[in-house]
Amino acid sequence: MSYHFSRQLDTTFTDAEARVDRQLEEEGFGILTEIDVQATLKKKLDVDFTPYKILGACNPSFAYQALQVEPHIGTMLPCNVILRELSKGKVEVSAVDPLASMQAIDNPELGSIARQIRDKLKKVINAL
Numbered sequence: 001m002s003y004h005f006s007r008q009l010d011t012t013f014t015d016a017e018a019r020v021d022r023q024l025e026e027e028g029f030g031i032l033t034e035i036d037v038q039a040t041l042k043k044k045l046d047v048d049f050t051p052y053k054i055l056g057a058c059n060p061s062f063a064y065q066a067l068q069v070e071p072h073i074g075t076m077l078p079c080n081v082i083l084r085e086l087s088k089g090k091v092e093v094s095a096v097d098p099l100a101s102m103q104a105i106d107n108p109e110l111g112s113i114a115r116q117i118r119d120k121l122k123k124v125i126n127a128l
Contacts, residue, residue, distance in 0.1 A: 006094040016091040029057040051085040069109040
C-alpha cells in the first residue's frame with residue numbers, strides 16, 4: 001500500500017498552492033502549519049533547493065473523532081500535503097494516505113475515520 005497519492009499539475013507553484021488551499025477548504029480542511037522547505041534549507045544549510053512546501057491540513061471534525069477513540073493520535077496529526085516543483089510550470093501535489101499511517105495503530109475504530117479522511121483528501125487531489 002502506498003503511503004501517499006499524488007497528481008502533477010501544469011501550472012506555477014504559486015497557482016498550485018492557491019488551488020490546493022481552495023480545494024482543502026472546500027473539503028473542510030484548514031491549514032494549521034506551513035513549512036517552506038526551500039527557504040528553511042537555504043537559511044539553515046545555505047543550500048539551494050527546489051520550491052517545496054509542506055502544508056499541515058486538519059479537518060477539525062475528523063480530528064475530534066479520532067482524538068475521541070485514540071488520545072495519542074495527535075502525534076500523527078495534521079495530515080500533510082506537499083507541493084514540490086518538478087520543473088518550471090510543473091508541480092506535483094501529494095497527500096498522505098491516512099489509512100496507511102493509521103495501520104501502525106492497533107485501534108480498529110480509527111479505520112472508518114481514516115477512510116473518510118482519505119476519501120476527502122483524494123477528492124482534493126483529484127479536483128486540482
